[in-house]
Amino acid sequence: MTYFNKDIETLPIDKLRKLQNERLQHQVQMIYNTVPFYKQQFDERGLKPSDIRTVHDLHKLPFTKKDALRENYPFGLFTVPVSDTVRLHCSSGTTGKPIVVGYTKKDIDIFSEVIARSLTAAGCQKGMKMQNAYGYGLFTGGLGLHYGAEKLEMTVIPISGGGTEKQIMLLQDFQSEAICCTPSYALTIAEMIEKKGIDLKSLNLKYAVLGAEPWTESVRAEVEAKLGVTATNIYGLSEIIGPGVSQEDFEEKGTGSYVWEDHFYPEIVDKDTGEPVPEGQTGVLVFTTLTKEAMPMMRYWTNDIASLYYDKSAKRTHVKMGPILGRSDEMLIIRGVNLFHTQVEAVLEHSTDFSSNYQLVVKREGTMDSVEVNIEINPELYKGLLKETSLEDVLQHEKIQQAHKMLTKKIKDEIGLSMKVNLASPGIIPRSEGGKLSRILDLRSK
Incomplete structure (x- = not known):
């Protein structure tokens, strides 16, 4: 079995909870002292940072929704001066002002680590060539996968999205072992390969790390058959860190994606009442960051519909999330x-x-x-x-x-x-x- 950080990925649940609680207390104190929006949220409810001692106290806090990020555009939710950040990204929203996220150097290190963990879980290894067909620029996907792959000491081919004919040329000429892109774009590439009559034996692809949009087992089967790969799901969102919040293991396909709980604490709540739902049932996915410096999030309402459960027979102790069924605002x-x-x-x-x-x-x-x-x-x-x-x-x-x-x-x-x-x-x-x-x-x- 291969891990990027075995000590953390297999940490017993009681020790994982202890680590989460310690990190949460620090996050809560930091946002209360530095972010007026969160201080107001606490004060209106008569709460002090000391009232949030464990992850089980999070229900005392309200949800943070996307409107809060727009209303505090561009830097109102930052805990540090912009001069202390090393990178700014924006979400890929199509209406109004974008969602701005900032990263300190430590945030980028964490981002790279969770991506490296994710790529390892997906089957990638040091020395492999990874063709990165996620978009570079303000979108978090391209640079996120890039830095994480370099941390894993892979060779990155930063082709970005689009240019399907060139993608295929490089897959053949560079003999890339892994490709990262959206599942729908993987199908576009596969369709072009089929149309051109290219023999899959001329490629060296082994793994496809797919995310940024919901997809199903039927898409996985088609991608795997037409590209000759093992395809796994990577999940994330800009507001939390970017891709790498959770990842499917290539040997445990179809059983859910591991959430890297030492950095991101997940909840599933009823979309109408906001109350927690039992383990294994579907609802809205909510995340609290535990280690973010520049822009922590408390109980961020993702709008994504999924489920959470612990798999006692799995390689890792971290909770698994089921596939994203869709978004609550797109249902x-x-x-x-x-x-x-x-x-x-x-x-x-x-x-x-x-x-x-x-x-x-x-x-x-x-x-x-x-x-x-x-x-x-x-x-x-x-x-x-x-x-x-x-x-x-x-x-x-x-x-x-x-x-x-x-x-x-x-x-x-x-x-x-x-x-x-x-x-x-x-x-x-x-x-x-x-x-x-x-x-x-x-x-x-x-």
């Missing part, structure tokens, strides 16, 4: 049924008639919301049918119509919603060009 409520786009993705698992490239289209008809699914026909099936009939007739082919009928029924049976399923030829639905890919097209405000 669709259609005719009284809660819907995440990943549920549709899961229905497509093992399908040989359709590709994994799909899009949900949300519309409002009168006073009712409705959702449709746009889905592409499997390229191989599509090409095969073109030999028998014309392009215009493919979608009406008996085999396609039967598959369409079965998919429509499966969606209704497994999700509990009747949805119109619109079939498309390959290449019609938008693909990732390196960044995050939105699977939902909301036309209700148009």
